[in-house]
Amino acid sequence: MTLKPLTGHTSPETAYVVNDYPYGFRLRxxxxxxxxxxxxxxFRLCSQTTNPKVxxxxxxxxxxxxxxxxxxxxxxxxxxxxxxxxCSIYDFDKLxxxxxxxxxxxxxxxxxxxxLATKAYKRYQEKKAAAK
Numbered sequence: 407m408t409l410k411p412l413t414g415h416t417s418p419e420t421a422y423v424v425n426d427y428p429y430g431f432r433l434r435x436x437x438x439x440x441x442x443x444x445x446x447x448x449f450r451l452c453s454q455t456t457n458p459k460v461x462x463x464x465x466x467x468x469x470x471x472x473x474x475x476x477x478x479x480x481x482x483x484x485x486x487x488x489x490x491x492x493c494s495i496y497d498f499d500k501l502x503x504x505x506x507x508x509x510x511x512x513x514x515x516x517x518x519x520x521x522l523a524t525k526a527y528k529r530y531q532e533k534k535a536a537a538k
Contacts, residue, residue: 409481409491411511415440418454418469422480422488433458439488441480442471443515449478451490477501477519479508498527 415422421438429435435456442452454469475492483489493504501523512520 408507409479409483409489411479411481411508412439412488413511413513415480416443416513418452418466421454424488427455429455429458436464438466439480441478441490444474448474448476448519449492449516450474451478451480453488476523477504477516479511479516481511493523498523498530501527 412422414420417440418438421440423436423438425436427435427437435458437453437455439451439453442450444450451472452469455467457465457467472490475494476497478490478492480488480490491504493501497504501520505520505524509517509520
């Protein structure tokens with residue numbers, strides 16, 4: 407699955423907004439998505455819907471937040487739905503492929519994590535080869 411990356415959506419204020427999203431069986435609402443970055447934990451996808459039952463003003467429900475991943479990218483899948491993908495510390499062997507696919511869309515935080523992870527993986531490979 408390849409994503410068309412969405413960049414610059416890092417907070418509720420700069421989120422990617424979908425204006426027609428289902429809320430239950432009959433109601434429609436807005437939903438906004440952003441990729442949250444924590445320096446110590448990594449990246450995670452956040453989403454938040456409006457409450458269409460409140461009339462006269464726009465009320466946002468509590469945000470839903472996924473599990474942290476070392477590195478993440480938010481984007482649109484083949485069906486045009488917002489989703490995300492990432493690399494955890496257990497996916498170092500997939501890091502190079504992940505970088506080829508998404509590095510052109512990295513912001514400064516993503517690029518910094520990618521560079522550090524790549525260096526750490528190279529050191530690991532060198533130590534592993536020296537131990538043989």
